[in-house]
Amino acid sequence: EADIYQTPRYLVIGTGKKITLECSQTMGHDKMYWYQQDPGMELHLIHYSYGVNSTEKGDLSSESTVSRIRTEHFPLTLESARPSHTSQYLCASSEYPLSSLTGNTIYFGEGSWLTVV
Amino acid sequence: QQPVQSPQAVILREGEDAVINCSSSKALYSVHWYRQKHGEAPVFLMILLKGGEQKGHEKISASFNEKKQQSSLYLTASQLSYSGTYFCGTEMGSQGNLIFGKGTKLSVKP
DSSP, rough: OOEEEOSSEEEEEOOOOEEEEEEEEOOOEEEEEEEEEEETTTEEEEEEETTTTEEEEOOOOOOOOOOOSBTOOOEESSSSSOGGOOEEEEEEESSSOTTSSOOOEEOOOOEEEEEOO | OOOOEEEEEEEEEEEEEEEEEEEOSOSEEEEEEEETTTTSSSEEEEETTTSEEEEEESSSSEEEETTTEEEEEEEOOOOOGGGGEEEEEEEETTTTTTEEOOOOEEEEEO
């Protein structure tokens, strides 16, 4: 089991505010991810990182940004929150590559529920 | 590129079996299965690698047909705790990311 910690777990914020969702992992995983999931819906990859100073956009376009200054830390920032950003944001990490001989998989944090009013 | 899961939902009685399918239009490097309960994070169940190796849960099995680009998850003698939404994640391409299907909602009734 991977240890991934997300804060805050729940956040209600007004439109136009800047927010940062924190994510830390203690497994030393090089690769980290952010997925966005609306209630009852599928997971969409919005950002990922191969390691320090690496950030890439995922399959779903997002107005959020990420940074990776330390291996264990992968925060997500919204400069100006809007109601359309209301969703659950899941941070995850893994060893890389996934389909190695040993078979690595992605481990998820408990998620951050964001509501923008 | 998103894998297609079927069925979308299934209702079982305790002790019954279920099969959840996941198919892709592209070649797969690996298939990963997760279960997510309401309000919780997805939990890893099983990974299937090219070449047939499996790693995962002792009470759940799965198959991976590389030629057909399909995987199936087999839940036998279902328990109430099996309820949740099951997602398959497929690894395609050089980025090595998982793209998830829309999920299969499984409800196990007493």
